[in-house]
Amino acid sequence: MTLARRMNRRTFLSETGKTLVASWTAVAAASVEPSIAESPANVSSGSRQVLVLGAGLAGLAAAYELKKAGYGVTVLEARTRPGGRVLTYRDPFADGLYAEMGAEYVDSTDEYDHRFCQELGLKVMTAKLYDAIFVRGQRFKMASFKQNKEKLPYAGTEGGRLFGQEAAYLRRLLALIADPEKLPPEILKLDNLSVVELLLQEGAPQDIIALYTYTQATESTARPPEMSALHMVRSHRRSFSEDTDEGRILGGNDQLPKALARSLSGQVLYNRPVRRIAHDPEGAEVFFEEGGLLRSLRTPRLVVAIPFKVLRDIEVAPSFSPAKTKCIATLAYGHVMKIAMQYERRFWDEPDSLGQRVFTDTMLRRVYHFSVDQPGPRGILMSFTSGADAEALGWLTEAERLRVAVQEATKIWPEAPRHFEGGAVKYWNEDPWIRGSYSFEGVGQARDYLQIAAAPEGRVHFAGEHTSIHRASMNGALESGVRVAAEVQKAEGA
Ligand SMILES: Cc1cc2nc3c(=O)[nH]c(=O)nc-3n(C[C@H](O)[C@H](O)[C@H](O)COP(=O)(O)OP(=O)(O)OC[C@H]3O[C@@H](n4cnc5c(N)ncnc54)[C@H](O)[C@@H]3O)c2cc1C
Numbered sequence: 001m002t003l004a005r006r007m008n009r010r011t012f013l014s015e016t017g018k019t020l021v022a023s024w025t026a027v028a029a030a031s032v033e034p035s036i037a038e039s040p041a042n043v044s045s046g047s048r049q050v051l052v053l054g055a056g057l058a059g060l061a062a063a064y065e066l067k068k069a070g071y072g073v074t075v076l077e078a079r080t081r082p083g084g085r086v087l088t089y090r091d092p093f094a095d096g097l098y099a100e101m102g103a104e105y106v107d108s109t110d111e112y113d114h115r116f117c118q119e120l121g122l123k124v125m126t127a128k129l130y131d132a133i134f135v136r137g138q139r140f141k142m143a144s145f146k147q148n149k150e151k152l153p154y155a156g157t158e159g160g161r162l163f164g165q166e167a168a169y170l171r172r173l174l175a176l177i178a179d180p181e182k183l184p185p186e187i188l189k190l191d192n193l194s195v196v197e198l199l200l201q202e203g204a205p206q207d208i209i210a211l212y213t214y215t216q217a218t219e220s221t222a223r224p225p226e227m228s229a230l231h232m233v234r235s236h237r238r239s240f241s242e243d244t245d246e247g248r249i250l251g252g253n254d255q256l257p258k259a260l261a262r263s264l265s266g267q268v269l270y271n272r273p274v275r276r277i278a279h280d281p282e283g284a285e286v287f288f289e290e291g292g293l294l295r296s297l298r299t300p301r302l303v304v305a306i307p308f309k310v311l312r313d314i315e316v317a318p319s320f321s322p323a324k325t326k327c328i329a330t331l332a333y334g335h336v337m338k339i340a341m342q343y344e345r346r347f348w349d350e351p352d353s354l355g356q357r358v359f360t361d362t363m364l365r366r367v368y369h370f371s372v373d374q375p376g377p378r379g380i381l382m383s384f385t386s387g388a389d390a391e392a393l394g395w396l397t398e399a400e401r402l403r404v405a406v407q408e409a410t411k412i413w414p415e416a417p418r419h420f421e422g423g424a425v426k427y428w429n430e431d432p433w434i435r436g437s438y439s440f441e442g443v444g445q446a447r448d449y450l451q452i453a454a455a456p457e458g459r460v461h462f463a464g465e466h467t468s469i470h471r472a473s474m475n476g477a478l479e480s481g482v483r484v485a486a487e488v489q490k491a492e493g494a
Contacts, residue, residue, distance in 0.1 A: 048070070048071050048072065048300070048301075048492060049071065049072045049073075049074075049299055049300055049301070050062075050063075050066050050071050050072070050073050050074075050299065050300075050301045050302070050303060050488060051073075051074050051075075051076070051284070051286060051297055051299035051301070051302050051303070052066075052073060052074070052075045052076070052302075052303040052305060053075075053076050053274050053277075053286065053302070053303065053304050053305060053306050054075075054076075054077060054078075054084065054304070054305035054306040054307075054464070055075050055077035055079075055082040055083070055084065055257070055261060055268050055270075056082075056083065056084025056085060056086070056257070056305060056464070056477060057083070057084065057086060057256070057257055057260070057474055057477035057478050057481065058305040058463040058464045058465065058467075058468075058477040058478070058480045058481045058484075059075055059077075059303065059305030059306075059463065059464075059481065060075070060082060060257055060260040060261060060264070060268075060481065061112075061116070061260065061463075061477070061478045061480075061481025061482055061485075062303050062305060062463050062480075062481035062482075062484045062485050062488075063075050063260075063264050063267065063268075063303075063481075064260050064263060064264065064481070065481060065482055065485035065486075066485045066488060066489075067263075067264060067267070069485065069489055069494070071488075073264065073267050074267055074269065074297065074299075075264065075267060075268040075269065076269050076272045076274055076286065076288050076297075077268060077269065077270050077271075077272060078271070078272065078273035078274070078432075078433050079270065079271070079433060080270045080271050081270070082257040082258060082260070082261035082268060082270075083102075083254055083256075083257030083258070083261075084102075084257075084433070084434070085102040085103055085428070085434060085438070086100075086102050086103045086253050086254055086256065086257050086474060087100070087101045087102040087103075087254065087426065088100055088101070088252040088253055088254035089101050089340065089424050089426075090252070092340075092342075092422070092423070092424040093340075093342050093380065093424075094342065094378055094421070095374075095375075095378050096374065097342065097371050097374055097378060097379070097380055098252050098371075098374075099338075099340035099370050099371075099380050099382060099424065100248065100252070100253050100338075100370070100382075101338045101340065101424065101426035102253075102338070102426070102428070103253055103473070103474045104248060104253065104382075104384075105127075105244075105246040105247065105248060106124050106246070106247045106248055106249060106253075106474070106475075107244065107246060107247070107475070108126075108247065110470075110473065110474070110475035111475070112470075112474075112475045112476075112478035112479045112482065113256075113474055113475045113478065115478075116256060116260070116478055117249060117256065120255075120256065120259040120260070120263075121259075122249050122250070122255055122256060122259065123249070123250040123251075124247045124248070124249055124250065125247055125248060125249075125250045125373055126246070126247045127246055127247055127248055127372050127373075128246075129355070129356035129357040129368055129369060129372070130142070130143075130355045130356045130357070131143075131242055131355050131356070131357045131358070131359070132354040132355025132357070132358045132359075133145060133152070133162055133358065133359050133360070134354060134358050134359075134360040134361075134362065134411070134412050135152060135153065135154075135211075135214065135359075135360060135361045136153040136154075136361065138152075138153050139354050139412075140152075141354065141355060142162075142242060142355065145160060145162075146160045146161075147160070148160070152165075152211070154207035154208070154210065154211045155205040155206075155207040155208075156168075156169075156204060156205040156207055156208050157207070157208070157211065162215060162241070162242050162359060163215045163216065163240065163241035163242055163243075164215075164216075164236070164241055165208055165211055165212070165215075166195075166199060166204065166208055166211075166212050166216075166232065166236075167236060169199055169202040169203060169204040169208060170198075170202065170232070170233055170236060172202065173186075173187060173190070173202070173233055174233065174236070177233075180234070183234070187230065187233060187234075188230065188447060190228070190229040190230040190233055191228050191229070191230035191231075191443070191444055191445070191446045191447045192443065192444060193228075193229040193230075193443065194224065194225045194226065194227060194228070194229060194443050195209075195212065195217070195224040195225070195227040195228070195229055195231075195232045196209055196224045196225045197225075197229065198229035198232065198233075199212070199224075209224055210361075212224050213387065214359065214360070214361050214365060215241075215359070216232070216240070217386075217387055218365050218366065218384075218385075218386050218387060219240045220334060220386075220440045220472070221334025221335055221336040221386035221387060221390070221437035221438065221440065221472075222332065222334045222386075222387060222440045222442075223387050223388060226332060226440075226442050226443065227440060227441065227442065227443070228441045228442060228443050228444065228445055228446035229443075230441070230446040230447065231440070231441035231446040234446065242359065248373075250373060251373070253474070256474070269290075271290075272288045272289065272290055273288060273289045274286055274287070274288045274306065274314060275287050275288060275289060275294065275314060275315065276314065276315040276316075276317070277302070277304070277314060277315070277316045277317070277460070278316075278317045279302065279316075279317075279318070279457070279458060279459065279460050280458075281458060281459070282300065282459070283298060283299050283300040283301065283302070283459050284298070284299055284301075284302040284459060284460055285297070285298045285299075286298075286299070286302065300459065301459050301461065301488050301491070301492070302459060302460045302461065303461045303462070303463055303484050303488065304460060304461070304462050304463070304464075305462075305463040305464050305480075305481070305484075306464070307333070307433075307434050307435075307436070307439075307464060307466060308327070308328045308329075308331045308333075308439070308453070308464075308466055309331075309333045309434060309435045309436045310432075310433060310434065310435065311328050312328050312329050320457045320460075321457060323452045324452060324453075324455065324457055327449055327452045327453050328453075330442075330445070331439050331442075331445065331449060331453065331466060332439065332440050332441070332442030332445060333434075333435070333436030333437060333438065333439055333440070334386055334387065334436060334437040334438065334440055335386055335387055335388075335390040335391045335394070335429050335436070335437060336384070336385070336386045336390050336427075336428050336429070336436075336437035336438075337383075337385050337386070337390040337393055337394065337401070337425065337426065337427040337428070337429075338382060338383065338384055338385075338425070338426050339364070339382070339383040339385070339393075339401060339402065339405045339423060339424075339425050340370065340380050340381075340382050340423050340424045340425075341380065341381045341382075341383070341402070341405060341406065341409065341420060341422075341423040342378060342379075342380055342420075342421045342422050342423055343378065343379055343380075343381060343416070343419040343420055343421060344377065344378055344419045344421055345376075345377055345378075345379075345419045346369065346371075346376050346377065346378075346379040347413055347415050347416070347419060348369050348379075348381060348413060349369065349379075353413065354412055354413070356368060356369040357369065358412055360408075360412065362408040362411055362412075363385060363389045363392070363393060363404060363405075363408050364383040364385055364389075364405060364408045364409065365383065365384060365385040365386060365387075365389055366383065366384045366385070367381060367382065367383045367384075367408075367409060367412065368381070368382055368384075369381060369382075370382040378421075381409060381416075383405055383408075383409075386437065390427065390429070390437075391429070393427070394427050394429060394430065398425050401425045401427075402422075402423050402425060405423070405425075406420050437472075438465055438466070438471070438472040438473075439465065439466035439471055439472060440471075440472065450467070450468075450469065450471070453466055453467045454467035454468075454480070454483070456487065456491070459491075461484045461487055461488055461491075462480075462484065463477075463480040463481050463483070463484040464477060464480055465477045465480065467480045467483075467484075468480040468483075
C-alpha cells in the first residue's frame with residue numbers, strides 16, 4: 001500500500017465524505033491554506049466510520065478488526081511509529097543484535113498474541129533459560145534449589161520455592177472462596193487494604209513482604225504498599241512464577257505492530273497528538289496537533305486506546321461519567337526501566353555462571369540473557385527493573401544508569417566489566433506518551449475499576465491493556481482491541 005498522498009483541504013473533505021468531517025481551528029497563519037498530511041485511504045463516502053486514538057497494539061487491533069468488518073478507520077498516533085509499549089531497539093547494538101525495551105514475553109497461553117502472530121505470518125519462539133536466584137548476597141541455581149528444597153535467606157519461607165511464598169499466609173482467606181467468579185463480601189472488602197496491610201494482618205513476617213517486592217510486585221512494576229490485597233488474593237493462583245513458560249516473537253516483537261500498521265496503510269496518521277475530545281449523542285470531535293496547528297476530526301464512533309495516565313491530561317467535554325472520570329484520573333501505573341547491556345562475550349552461558357536468568361534483590365531485579373535467538377559471541381544481558389529501584393535509577397543520567405547496571409551485574413558475574421561494551425536504557429516513566437509502565441490494581445481499584453475502564457460512554461469506546469482482563473500484556477491489549485471492535489459493531493446493530 002502506498003503512503004498517504006499530500007492533498008489540499010478541499011480534496012480531503014470531498015474524499016472523506018460526510019461522516020468523518022475534518023474541520024480546522026487555526027492557531028497560526030489563518031490565511032494560509034494548510035495542507036493535510038494524510039487521509040484515510042479507500043474509504044468510500046457511504047461506509048461506516050470509526051476514529052481510533054492510539055496506535056499501540058490495542059488501537060491497531062481494533063482498527064484491523066473494524067477494517068476487516070468493512071468499516072472505514074482512521075488512527076491518530078502521537079509518536080512517529082506504531083506499537084506504543086512494544087519497542088524493539090536495533091541500532092544501538094553490534095552484529096545485528098536487538099533488544100526488546102518494552103513488551104517482551106509471549107506466554108504459551110496468550111491466545112490473542114498467538115492468533116495475531118499466526119494471522120500475520122510471525123513465529124513465536126520459546127525462550128527457556130537456566131534460572132538462578134541471587135538474594136541477600138546468596139546464590140542459588142534454580143534446579144538444585146528446587147530439587148533439594150533449599151531455603152531462601154528470608155524468614156517464614158518454604159524451601160525450594162521463590163514466587164508465591166505469600167500464599168502460606170493467605171490460606172484462611174483462600175478457604176472462603178468457593179467460586180472465584182462469586183467472591184464473598186469478606187474477600188471483596190480486602191480491596192480496601194494494601195498487600196502489606198493484609199500480609200501483616202495475617203501474621204506474615206516483614207521478610208515475606210520484602211520477598212514479594214522482588215517477585216510479584218516486580219512483575220506488576222508496583223510497590224506492595226500500593227497494591228490491592230484483593231488483587232493479590234484473586235490473582236494468586238494464576239500469577240507469574242519462575243515456572244512460567246515464556247516466548248518471544250522470533251526476530252523482534254516490533255514486527256507485530258508493524259504488520260498491523262502496514263495492513264492499515266495510510267489510515268494511521270502519525271505525529272498527531274490528541275489534545276481534546278468533545279462528544280455528543282451523534283459522535284465525537286477530536287482535536288489534535290498537526291504541523292503546529294490544531295486540527296479536528298468528527299466521527300460517529302470513537303475508540304480511545306490511549307493509556308489513562310495520558311488521557312487524564314486530555315480535555316474531555318462534556319466530562320465522562322463520574323465513575324469513568326475518577327478511574328481515568330486515579331488508575332495506578334507502575335515504574336519500569338529496561339537496561340540492555342551489550343557484552344563482547346556471553347559469560348553468563350559459561351559453565352561457572354550462576355545462570356542465564358537471575359532473579360535478584362539488586363537494583364537489576366531480573367537480569368537475563370536476551371539474545372538467545374542470535375549468534376554470538378556478543379550478547380545482550382537485559383535487566384527488567386521496576387518499582388522503587390526503577391524510580392531511583394530514573395534520577396540518574398543514562399550513562400550513570402548503565403554504570404550502576406554493570407556494577408550490579410558484577411555482583412553476579414565478576415567478569416562483567418571486562419566484557420562490557422555499551423548499552424541502551426528505556427525508562428518508561430519519562431516517556432510522554434505513557435509516563436509509566438502499565439496499569440495495576442491499586443488499593444480500592446480491584447473491585448470494579450476494570451469494568452468501569454472498559455465501559456463505553458455513549459459513542460466513545462475504550463480499549464487498551466488497562467481495560468482488559470489480561471491487563472499489563474500484549475495479549476490484553478490485543479484482546480481489548482478485538483472486544484471493542486465487536487462492541488462497536490454491536491452498537492451499530494451489525
Ligand atoms: C517495560 C515493559 C515490559 C513489558 N513486558 C511485557 C511482556 O513481557 N509481555 C507482555 O505481553 N506485555 C508486556 N508489557 C506490557 C505491554 O507492552 C502493554 O500491555 C501493551 O503493549 C499495551 O498496549 P496498548 O495499546 O494498550 O498501549 P500502548 O502500547 O501504550 O499504546 C497506546 C498508544 O497511544 C499513543 N498515545 C498516547 N497519548 C496519545 C495522544 N495524546 N494522542 C495520540 N496518541 C497517543 C501512544 O503513543 C501509544 O502508541 C510490558 C510493558 C513495558 C512498558
